[in-house]
Amino acid sequence: MNVILLEPSFPDNQKQFARGLAEAGATVIGIGERPKDGLDDDVRNWLTHYEQVASVVDDESVMRAVRWIQDRLWVDRLEATVEAHIMTAARVRAACNIPGTSVRTAHLCRDKPEMKEVLRAAGVPCARSTGATSADEVRAFADEVGYPLIVKPPDGAGASGTHRADDAEDLERAIAASGLAHGATVAVEEFxxxxxxxxxxxxxxxxxxxxxxxxxxxxxxxxxxxxxxxxxxxxxxxxxxxxxxxxxxxxxxxxxxxxxxxxxxxxxxxxxxxxxxxxxxxxxxxxxxxxxxxxxxxxxxxxxxxxxxxxxxxxxxxxxxxxYSAGIVALRPEADGTISGTAGIDEIHARFGDLIIDAHLPPAGTPTQPVEAGYMANAWVRARHEDFDHLRFVLDEIGRTVTVHAQ
CATH class of the missing domain: 3.30.470.20 (ATP-grasp fold, B domain)
Known part of the structure; x- marks a missing residue:
């Protein structure tokens, strides 16, 4: 099987998808933004061929690369595993007659209001929601549903760009931050x-x-x-x-x-x-x-x-x-700025060293990332245990014990 993998090098764990495909016996062709000489040795070994494009979210750039490849060999699959790449991959599949996730499915998995309309029709319980292109539409939904509400991008991932509104004043702040005044579309739903x-x-x-x-x-x-x-x-x-x-x-x-x-x-x-x-x-x-x-x-x-x-x-x-149950605990710096050190990690290793999978503790001098940047933004520890409840205790103890200092 010949499989094109979109962006095989970034983020870093992307190369594991290339490895998996190669070990499963596929001929793996990569399309990405990085120059070929910027690929690490492992990725180069797992790929049979690599095409550089200006942007992996530009349909025309990716399509040209895919058609160049199709002129030389049959392409069985085009795979993308990063949220931002999903729609481009689906549209290029459709244009190039490659099996895989359809444009309709990819769109519904990105557009939250439309997604929930389809799922409500299928009997799946969902929070009440709507798509809005104006502040008045958001306010009208609030009048109908009440508070609290969530305002977020229709295609956002996780909590990125998400605002909670507990009253009309909060809602106005969320509207102002959402970009509606500049042509943005938002999803609004009951909290x-x-x-x-x-x-x-x-x-x-x-x-x-x-x-x-x-x-x-x-x-x-x-x-x-x-x-x-x-x-x-x-x-x-x-x-x-x-x-x-x-x-x-x-x-x-x-x-x-x-x-x-x-x-x-x-x-x-x-x-x-x-x-x-x-x-x-x-x-x-x-x-x-x-x-x-x-x-x-x-x-x-x-x-x-x-x-x-x-x-x-x-x-x-x-x-x-x-x-095992397995989990991660994020360790936040005391303040934004620059990390100056970490305390408590030796105690944690002494108590739970055999349960720890791995950890990331940025060295002194590393700039901090904001709280909203996510679970792996600054320091973190991952651990496992046969008992879910005991693992929760372990991760709680790590969170209470380890301090990331910043100044």
Missing amino acids: VTGHEGFYDTITVDGQVVHEFVCHYYPNVLEAMRTRWISPQFITTNRIDSASGYDEVKAMGRRVNDALDIGTSATHMEWFSGDKGLMFSEIGCRPPGVRAWDLYAVGNDLDIYREWAEAIVHGCPKRHASRR
Whole structure:
């Protein structure tokens, strides 16, 4: 099988998709923005050919490269695994008659208001929402639904660009920050309270062959707005043994079916609270923040190879062991500025060293990144344990003990 992989070098874990495809027996052709001599040796070894383009989100640039390749060999698949690349890949597939995720599916997985219209019609419980192109449309939705509300980009990922409005004054601030006055479009939806998590799959022809569930502590919006919190997310190894996950898995399958997701990775966010289990959003790509690393460690899997096996051979190579729960705790600097040192890490290694997967502790002199930049923006530690509840305790202790100093 001949597979084109869009942007095989950035971000850094992208090269693992190239490795997985090569090890699964595919001929891998890369298209990316980096010069060929800027590829590292591993990537060069896994790729049969590489085409540089000006931009991997410019349809015409990518299409020219794909057609140049098609003039020389048959192309079975064109794969993209980064959210920003999904629509370009889908449009180029359609133009070049390459199988894979359709333009309709890719669009629905990017446009949250349209996504939820389709899913409501399929019986999937969703927060009330709408798309808006003017401040008056946002205010009208607020008058109809009430507060609190969320205002965010219709195609945003995670909490990026997301604003919570608890009253009319907050709403005006969100409208001002959203860019509506400059032609932006926003998604507006009721704020759903409850516990937040995500459900990820690898599917083959619409059938789930691998599935994983993660929990956020606390919910993402709070985590990305509050400096003193050391937020976590944890993938559970109870997904097949605790009955509560059956509803999450069933919802995920209904969502995949309604959006006509075929052979792909997926990343679906959900809430569970007073209104029951509710869908939040989905992407037809792997999760960010290297969550797949946790699935690999927790389940004795090469998850990138499993994805590649789905693409190349249409079936998984191994089953998930569910041996460990695995998670990450983000460690925020005391203030924005420059990191001056870290305290408490020796104590953590003494207490939990055998449970720690890996860690990132930026050296003194490293500029800090803002709180909202995400779970891996500054310092972090990842750990695993057979018992989910004990792992939560361990990550809590790491968050309480390790201090990242900044000045």
